[in-house]
Amino acid sequence: MKALEELVSLLTRLPGIGRKSALRVAYHLLKTDKAYAEALADRIAGIKDSIRFCSICGSYAEEDPCPVCSGPGRDRSLICVVEQPQDVVTIEASREYRGLYHVLGGLISPLDGVGPENLRLEALLARLREGEAREVVMATNPTVEGDTTALYLKRLLEPTGVAVTRLATGIPVGGDLEYADRLTLARSFRGRVKL
């Protein structure tokens, strides 16, 4: 069936959806009510028009500036630097952080041809010059690229006098020493804290 095949092949281009999942979704759509399928189709077609980027921090936003950048209750002395817009959504969902954000739009990765000039660094420096920020929290992933980018920023921001910190790396809460990899274990030793 051509229509089914077309839908399945489009669905398999989504992340985390293989052929079997795509077929399951397609069958579900065949059984479900039409109003739902139309609502879903409508949101998929329109998502790129309803969500843009905040011109200050670079995260997803329906209005510009985004509610975080324009929010009166946020701590303007803190800027959390992340790789991509969805990281802001993840951190916001934890309700642990009340400062501002800055999205780099990538990480330094010479192998992929991404250098500092490809990141939103000029905008960050401008924010630091004009704003009230006193600390930049590097929240890039603890990978080679994330660490490299964090170190690069630490050096870049040194002349500004702003403190640069990094999210703690270690064994996750509820995790098991037995399953922690060697690097994580080494880092959690180096970063051990006094009880």
Next chain:
Amino acid sequence: MKALEELVSLLTRLPGIGRKSALRVAYHLLKTDKAYAEALADRIAGIKDSIRFCSICGSYAEEDPCPVCSGPGRDRSLICVVEQPQDVVTIEASREYRGLYHVLGGLISPLDGVGPENLRLEALLARLREGEAREVVMATNPTVEGDTTALYLKRLLEPTGVAVTRLATGIPVGGDLEYADRLTLARSFRGRVKL
């Protein structure tokens, strides 16, 4: 972000898609090209209009009757009885079967309030009266409901003189005795074949 939340909540209503997967899909749609999102939306909205049910066998079809029912190369002496339309797609994909199909539209399940009167049994009896079928292969799942339905059909079809068979149950190819459950093992003993 309201638009993102709406899309995510609609996506989580799809089978096998939890909140994390839905978020991943939504972020992917934000990054991907608009033409793809529009093509996907178009197929999702239209799938129910392009695919209907074959009036003979009850499986999914773009034309009525479906290519299997109207196909000149199919063995009309065999009718494979399945629970739902997608089972036909699954069996067709194996390219092992060249007969016809009949979709019941469910299985007998007193607990769910599904009795024989809710299945497409009249249509099956009519096909057996008019057609050239000599064997009905029960391909319902080897579950309580699938077995009950297969036994019910065996009794119902006894007066017609048509042979009623059932797909073999046993240890799957490439499977391991160690991981076979007790019922599967018991069934594979009872169904043992001469070498």
